[in-house]
Amino acid sequence: MSVEGKVAVVTGGGSGIGQAAARLLAANGAKVVVADRNVEAAQAVAGSLVQAIAVRADVSRADDIRDLFQAVDDRFGRLDILVNNAGYGVAGTVVDLDEAEWDRLMSVNVRGMFLCSKHAIPLMFRSGGGSIVNTGSYTAMVAIPSRAAYVASKGAISSLTRAMALDHANQNIRVNCVAPGTIETPWFDPAFANSENPERFRQELSARCPMNRMGRPEEIAEAILWLASDRASFATGSVLTVDGGASIW
Ligand SMILES: NC(=O)c1ccc[n+]([C@@H]2O[C@H](COP(=O)([O-])OP(=O)(O)OC[C@H]3O[C@@H](n4cnc5c(N)ncnc54)[C@H](O)[C@@H]3O)[C@@H](O)[C@H]2O)c1
Secondary structure (H helix, E strand, O other): OOOOOOEEEEEOOOOHHHHHHHHHHHHOOOEEEEEEOOHHHHHHHHHOOOOOEEEEOOOOOHHHHHHHHHHHHHHHOOOOEEEEOOOOOOOEOOOOOOHHHHHHHHHHHOHHHHHHHHHHHHHHHHOOOEEEEEEOOHHHOOOOOOEHHHHHHHHHHHHHHHHHHHHHHHHOEEEEEEEEOOEOOHHHHHHHHHOOOHHHHHHHHHOOOOOOOOEOHHHHHHHHHHHHOHHHOOOOOOEEEEOOOHHHO
16 A cells, blocks of 8 residues: 555554554554553554554643654654544533633644644655645534534644645645544443443444444544555545545435
8 A cells, every 4th residue: 555664653543543543554564653642552552563663642742742753753764654643532512611621622632733743744844745644533524412622623623634735735745634433442432331221322323324333443544544655646635534424414
């Protein structure tokens, strides 16, 4: 898939979609930097891959992100791919959410992408170009109830993708977004654990899309790999839904 020998940073690479993306990029010959605020998780993933390293980094912290890309430069001397994937959700309407919850979520889901891209793009430019893949969500297209901050953050990611794609097209840097539907990752572990009827909860989650199932992280990783690779050489500014059809109804 044309990522052989390329250097890739995957944020939130210790779990779920980020882990699947790190594994698939590595399986296709990329040198992967697994960045996560959970360093044990990042180390477990990187340790199972060839030519991968783990870096502890909280994407909302400017110092961490400066150090992350310095480490990439020191170790590999170049950067070709950034998967801006770290993110989380919080329940609540705008009335329920307090200001600190709103600010914290925006600082991870949106500011984190800003910080990572800010440091990655000059390094990519120096390397002759690159590809950035942002993990958005189908909820940028259709809202889901009681997730106001999360839905807003994913809308911002779609727009930030287009803004960055426009600003850096003439530097041979492509910027795209993958918009997953409901994907079975450890993200949902606490919700399943707290559910009185996990099977019914799964059915409810599955019923969010016409295909009537949850997606697998590997199914999102395939889209990330394609967007990251030279096979997607004419794709920039796009938001690719991989959601079992959740955004069509
Ligand atoms: N699972 C879904 O249904 C779904 C759907 C659409 C979009 N997404 C998006 O996919 C991305 C990954 O979600 P997932 O389902 O794989 O979740 P996950 O909880 O399995 O993994 C998220 C990873 O990100 C890391 N992380 C969280 N905050 C971080 C921070 N501040 N700095 C660095 N790392 C951080 C976590 O430690 C974890 O390893 C998120 O952006 C999420 O919004 C998920």
